[in-house]
Amino acid sequence: MLTPSLSHDRSVCEPGRERAVLAVQRAGGLIKQASTMTAIKHALQRDIFTPNDERLLGIVNVCKAGKKKKNCFLCATVTTERPVQVKVVKVKKSDKGDFYKRQQTWELRDLTEVDAKDASKENPEFDLHFEKVYRWVASSTAEKNSFISCIWKLNQRYLRKKLEFVNVSSQLLEESVPSGESQSVAGGDEDALDDYQELSTREEQDIESMMEMCEYAISNAEAFAEQLSRELQVLDGANIQSIMASEKQVNILMQLLDEALGEVDTIEGKLSSYEEMLQSVKEQMDQISQSNRLIQISNTNNVKLLDEIQFLVNYMDLSKGHIRALQEGDLTSPKGIEACINASEALLQCMNVALRPGHDKLMAVIQQQLLFAELRDTFARRLTNHLNNVFVHQGHDQSSTLSQHTAELSLPKHSPLHRDLLRYAKLMEWLKNTHREKYEGLSRTYVDYMSRLYEREIKDFFEVAKIKMAGTTKEAKGKFGLHGSSGKLTGSTSSLNKLTVQGSNSRRSQSSSLLDMGNMSASDLDVADRTKFDKIFEQVLSELEPLCLAEQDFISKFFKLQQHPTVTPPLAQPETEETDGGPLSRMPPQAEHRHSLSSEKDLVRLMMNKIFQSIELELNSLIALGDKIDSFNSLYMLVKMSHHVWTAENVDPASYLSTTLGNVLVTVKRNFDKCISGQIRQMEEVKISKKSKVGILQFVTGFEEFAELAETIFRNAERRGDLDKAYVKLIRAVFMNVEKVASESQKTPRDVVMMENFHHIFSTLSRLKISCLDAERREAKHKYTDHLQSYVINSLGQPLEKLNHFFEGVEARVAQGVREEEVSYQLAFNKQELRKVIKEYPGKEVKKGLDNLYKKVDKHLCEEESLLQVVWHSMQDEFIRQYKHFEDLIGRCYPGSGITMEFTIQDMLEYFSSIAQSH
Numbered sequence: 001m002l003t004p005s006l007s008h009d010r011s012v013c014e015p016g017r018e019r020a021v022l023a024v025q026r027a028g029g030l031i032k033q034a035s036t037m038t039a040i041k042h043a044l045q046r047d048i049f050t051p052n053d054e055r056l057l058g059i060v061n062v063c064k065a066g067k068k069k070k071n072c073f074l075c076a077t078v079t080t081e082r083p084v085q086v087k088v089v090k091v092k093k094s095d096k097g098d099f100y101k102r103q104q105t106w107e108l109r110d111l112t113e114v115d116a117k118d119a120s121k122e123n124p125e126f127d128l129h130f131e132k133v134y135r136w137v138a139s140s141t142a143e144k145n146s147f148i149s150c151i152w153k154l155n156q157r158y159l160r161k162k163l164e165f166v167n168v169s170s171q172l173l174e175e176s177v178p179s180g181e182s183q184s185v186a187g188g189d190e191d192a193l194d195d196y197q198e199l200s201t202r203e204e205q206d207i208e209s210m211m212e213m214c215e216y217a218i219s220n221a222e223a224f225a226e227q228l229s230r231e232l233q234v235l236d237g238a239n240i241q242s243i244m245a246s247e248k249q250v251n252i253l254m255q256l257l258d259e260a261l262g263e264v265d266t267i268e269g270k271l272s273s274y275e276e277m278l279q280s281v282k283e284q285m286d287q288i289s290q291s292n293r294l295i296q297i298s299n300t301n302n303v304k305l306l307d308e309i310q311f312l313v314n315y316m317d318l319s320k321g322h323i324r325a326l327q328e329g330d331l332t333s334p335k336g337i338e339a340c341i342n343a344s345e346a347l348l349q350c351m352n353v354a355l356r357p358g359h360d361k362l363m364a365v366i367q368q369q370l371l372f373a374e375l376r377d378t379f380a381r382r383l384t385n386h387l388n389n390v391f392v393h394q395g396h397d398q399s400s401t402l403s404q405h406t407a408e409l410s411l412p413k414h415s416p417l418h419r420d421l422l423r424y425a426k427l428m429e430w431l432k433n434t435h436r437e438k439y440e441g442l443s444r445t446y447v448d449y450m451s452r453l454y455e456r457e458i459k460d461f462f463e464v465a466k467i468k469m470a471g472t473t474k475e476a477k478g479k480f481g482l483h484g485s486s487g488k489l490t491g492s493t494s495s496l497n498k499l500t501v502q503g504s505n506s507r508r509s510q511s512s513s514l515l516d517m518g519n520m521s522a523s524d525l526d527v528a529d530r531t532k533f534d535k536i537f538e539q540v541l542s543e544l545e546p547l548c549l550a551e552q553d554f555i556s557k558f559f560k561l562q563q564h565p566t567v568t569p570p571l572a573q574p575e576t577e578e579t580d581g582g583p584l585s586r587m588p589p590q591a592e593h594r595h596s597l598s599s600e601k602d603l604v605r606l607m608m609n610k611i612f613q614s615i616e617l618e619l620n621s622l623i624a625l626g627d628k629i630d631s632f633n634s635l636y637m638l639v640k641m642s643h644h645v646w647t648a649e650n651v652d653p654a655s656y657l658s659t660t661l662g663n664v665l666v667t668v669k670r671n672f673d674k675c676i677s678g679q680i681r682q683m684e685e686v687k688i689s690k691k692s693k694v695g696i697l698q699f700v701t702g703f704e705e706f707a708e709l710a711e712t713i714f715r716n717a718e719r720r721g722d723l724d725k726a727y728v729k730l731i732r733a734v735f736m737n738v739e740k741v742a743s744e745s746q747k748t749p750r751d752v753v754m755m756e757n758f759h760h761i762f763s764t765l766s767r768l769k770i771s772c773l774d775a776e777r778r779e780a781k782h783k784y785t786d787h788l789q790s791y792v793i794n795s796l797g798q799p800l801e802k803l804n805h806f807f808e809g810v811e812a813r814v815a816q817g818v819r820e821e822e823v824s825y826q827l828a829f830n831k832q833e834l835r836k837v838i839k840e841y842p843g844k845e846v847k848k849g850l851d852n853l854y855k856k857v858d859k860h861l862c863e864e865e866s867l868l869q870v871v872w873h874s875m876q877d878e879f880i881r882q883y884k885h886f887e888d889l890i891g892r893c894y895p896g897s898g899i900t901m902e903f904t905i906q907d908m909l910e911y912f913s914s915i916a917q918s919h
Contacts, residue, residue, distance in 0.1 A: 037061070037143075039221040044075065044091060048102055053080045054087075058150030060143045065125060065135035072103070074136065076150050078158065086154050088128070106130050108155065113164040114148060120169075145172055308356070315353040316368050318375070322346050326379040331386045337423050340379070344430040347375055351434075380435040383427055388445050390421070395449035409468060409536065411461050411543045418554040429560045443559060443607070450551075451611045462618040465540050466625055469533060530709075533626060534636040540622065541644050541661075548612060548657040555607055561600035601654060608656030619664045627671045632706075634672040635713045635723075641665045642719040669722065676726045679706070683737040694748040695862030697741060700757050703734050704764040711768060724772040731776045734761065751791035752860045756867060758784040792874045795853060796882065800846070804882075806837045807889055814893075823893040831897050834890070843903035847911045850879075854915050876912045880905060 037059065045056045058076035063069045072092040079085045086108035091100050106128075113129035122141040126148065128134045138144035148165070149172045155163050165173060214224055322343035329343065330336025351372050359365050394417055432439045555561065626633040645665050648658035683699045707727070714723045738761075742753035758780045765777035806829070813823050824831055841849075854872065861867055883905060890899055903911075 036221050036225060040073070044073070044100060048089075048091060048100060049075075049077055054078065055080055057154065058147050060136075060147035061139040062136040065137050071139075073100075074147065076108075076147065076154060078154065084158050086158050088151075108151070109159055109161060111151075111163060113166060114151060114168065115166040116144070116148060116168045119167045145169075148172060308359075311356070312359070312362075312365065316350055316365065318346060318350055318372070323375060326375045331383065331424075334423065337427070340383075341426045341430075344379060344427060347372060347379075348430060348434065351376065376434055380431060380438050383424075383431060384435075384438045384442060387424060387428075387442055391442075391446050391449045395453045409461070409464050409539050409543070411547050412457055414547075414554075415550065418550065418558075421558055422554070425558050425560065428558055432560055439559075447607050447610045451613065454611055455614045458612070458614050458618055461543070462540075462622055465536055465622060468536050469622075469625060469629060529630060530633060530636060533629070533633050534640070534713075537622075537626065537633075537637055538640050540619075541640060544615065544619075545644060545648070545657060548608070548615075548660075549651070549655075551611065552604060552608055552656060555604055559604075559607075561604050605654065605656050605659070612656065612660070616660050616663060619660075620667055623664065623667055623671065627675075631671075631675040631678060632709065634668060634675045635710055637668045638665075638672045638719060638722065639713055639717045641668045642717065646718045672722065672726070676729055679730060680733040683733050686737060686741065688741055688745060689747075693860065693862065694741065694745050694753045695756065696760050697738060697753075697757055699737065700734060700760055703730060704760070706730070707764065707768050707770065711770070727770060727773055728776075731761075731773055735776070735779070748860055749791065749794075751787040751794065754787040755784055755791055755871075756862060758787065759867060788871065788874060792871065792878045795857065796875055796878050800841055800849070800882070802837050803841055803886065806834065807886055810889055810893055820892045821895060824897070829893075831894055831899060834894060834897075834899055838899065838902060841902060843907050843911075846903055846908075847915070850911050851915050851918075872912065876909070879908060879912075883908065 041056060041059050044059070049056050054077040056075055056077050060074050061071060062074055063071050070092075072090055075089045075091055077087050077089055088106045088108060088111070089102055090104040092103045093099075094101050110130050111128060113127075115127040115129070117123045117125045117127070124138040124141050124144055126136055126138065126144050128136070138147070148168060152163075152165065152168075152173050155161060211224070214227060321339075325336075325339040325343035326347060329340040331340060351369075355365070428439070428442070431442070623637055626637060641661060641664060645658065645661045648655060648661055652658060679699075679702075686697070686699060688694055710723055710727075714720055717723075738754065738757045742750040742757075745753050762777060762780040762784055765773050765780065770777075810823055810829055813826060813829065814820055818826070823829055824834075853875070857871055857875075861871065883901065886901065890897070
């Protein structure tokens with residue numbers, strides 16, 4: 001029987017025994033699981049990775065999260081050859097057998113993140129982030145941790161890339177091996193992967209001998225593991241029994257425990273005394289800590305004070321050099337201007353510094369701000385006075401150089417002035433930000449003086465242009481013997497072939513019309529004048545365009561009017577002007593725009609309107625002069641002005657140049673429309689002579705020359721549509737007035753007038769190939785053909801008049817119901833009457849009648865159109881047609897009578913040929 005002491009010892013040892021039994025069982029489970037994974041790892045290495053020269057270093061049994069539990073293995077492998085490639089391979093057991101197959105492979109370098117889900121609790125789930133996120137659930141947390149640790153080691157050894165490990169315990173992530181100590185796989189140094197050493201030869205032999213003892217070790221790994229576990233439990237139980245059986249050892253153990261408890265009581269006493277000592281030390285340390293805290297607060301306050309002082313010194317201190325530049329700096333030399341720019345920028349930076357709370361109450365800060373304000377006002381006053389003097393001097397200085405430009409058609413260049421003034425652009429920007437009133441005053445001064453300068457230059461420039469235009473006209477008049485000083489527009493006051501006379505001097509009107517373009521000498525004069533006018537007008541626009549663009553660019557850069565919104569503009573706006581045709585599209589007055597301007601681009605346009613307020617007036621005056629000299633000049637002006645407007649709109653649709661040229665284009669278009677209306681009015685006022693034949697009407701030939709001129713001018717023009725509309729108006733007026741003249745003609749038959757003029761119109765339109773007049777061209781051809789046929793039929797009725805009347809009566813009887821073979825029994829149309837009529841037209845008489853007809857046709861037709869032979873040939877065809885018709889009627893109405901004409905078709909051909917040749 002056990003003693004009480006021994007019973008007590010046994011009761012104490014019982015929990016230890018239970019823990020030992022549980023440890024043995026847990027160890028058995030681990031051994032079973034480890035042996036299973038070892039067998040699987042060995043099989044995978046042999047069947048899958050060894051043939052591919054790969055080594056299996058880590059494995060975990062997983063299934064996909066949230067799906068059907070289909071188990072597979074994730075394997076971490078490296079290649080045995082250099083360069084070493086690290087891969088993660090998904091291996092799955094085949095459905096058709098007990099072998100494994102490789103299903104998917106990822107490169108470890110493509111892995112960006114490993115998420116273990118929870119670092120503090122056991123959780124078998126984890127995520128691998130490759131090209132997408134793969135979510136897995138491991139068979140155990142230990143396997144998951146082992147696999148993640150393997151991944152970390154492989155990355156540290158072979159890749160050393162930035163790989164994120166999220167929710168992973170730091171214990172799993174070992175320190176990386178220094179790169180200098182790492183060796184290649186070929187070298188055989190596997191220190192960093194000790195957990196993954198291959199089995200030694202002796203270990204392989206022991207395992208093989210153990211497996212030979214159990215026949216099903218390979219075929220049934222689980223049974224083999226269970227057997228090993230049972231044997232291990234038996235061994236552990238025997239060990240525990242032997243330990244518990246030793247009663248002597250237990251007593252010794254209990255004695256040692258009692259001695260240990262005594263020592264513990266001794267130590268506890270010493271610890272209590274130590275605690276009392278530490279309490280006093282703690283109180284002393286608290287006092288020291290309080291002193292240190294006060295010292296730290298004092299140091300912190302000193303640091304903050306120093307920081308505030310340094311801030312004020314750094315950001316509110318202006319150097320003496322900058323102060324001297326602002327007070328006395330030279331604003332005429334480049335070096336002095338640069339110094340003033342740097343000083344003004346430094347001053348602006350000091351004035352705009354964002355003070356911290358309380359700074360504005362410091363006396364030093366207040367004094368500095370007063371100094372800055374004084375320097376700002378002083379420098380702004382100096383800068384304003386200097387630039388005012390520059391503007392005034394430049395405005396007066398340029399006027400003396402205008403005489404050199406008066407001899408040639410060119411405008412003075414202001415690029416030197418712009419270049420000199422642009423050196424002050426940054427100072428103007430500073431003035432704009434600091435002294436808006438002075439900035440606006442300088443703007444007004446610049447605009448005032450430059451507007452005067454440009455007004456003088458532009459006025460002189462346009463005077464030269466007008467002189468050259470007038471000189472061109474006088475030279476042309478002298479060349480053709482025409483004299484005089486002035487004249488009125490033919491398109492508004494002259495009728496056909498009428499010259500305008502004023503005072504004692506008479507001259508040919510300088511404006512052209514469709515009526516007088518047919519005169520050859522006048523046409524040559526017009527061509528020479530128009531070509532010279534076109535060059536002068538183009539040169540005027542070419543000079544104005546760069547001038548306006550350069551000035552607008554300078555204003556934008558100098559006054560810094562490019563980006564920021566503006567306030568009420570300081571400049572006035574020119575008033576809207578009225579013309580005979582109504583108000584033109586112009587900028588409204590400034591009063592209506594003071595509160596509506598929202599961008600500085602509008603202010604630039606306002607300044608340009610003020611500076612160049614005379615350009616639009618001068619252009620309109622020049623256009624009026626050109627239109628007065630020759631109304632067809634409006635064609636040239638329309639093309640040139642349209643091209644320049646199109647160019648300006650492409651550069652900037654809202655620019656001053658684009659707006660101004662657009663306004664002037666309205667005037668040019670109005671003049672062009674007046675020119676077309678004047679030509680139509682002249683056609684309507686045409687009067688023809690009652691004593692002479694009409695021929696080709698002058699406005700018809702005039703339209704031809706107008707179309708040729710217009711096609712030359714409008715070739716590749718932007719406003720072709722305006723010309724097409726004018727063509728339609730003119731051609732309809734030509735058609736209408738040709739018919740009107742033909743109806744009023746007494747000397748020339750109406751058909752001749754229509755035939756000749758519409759033939760000429762058809763020829764003109766066919767030659768010029770004007771697409772918008774295709775319908776009119778076909779109409780002209782139709783009218784020409786119809787009137788040619790009408791004239792031929794009416795003319796041929798006279799040579800065989802009685803014969804025509806006889807057969808007309810025959811056709812009338814037939815139409816009334818008389819049978820054709822019974823017509824010969826009619827008293828008025830019997831055979832005797834037919835023979836009597838035929839005898840009156842022997843061949844000699846017919847030839848004589850045709851000869852008279854030819855002469856009459858020759859008198860009707862004009863020589864310019866050369867239609868005589870065409871008409872004569874048409875008459876020949878019509879005569880033969882009538883002859884055949886007469887023979888057909890004789891054959892049908894007088895069968896078997898043997899009656900024939902006194903001449904044959906061959907005789908007629910000879911008559912027509914001989915008559916044509918004789919004339």
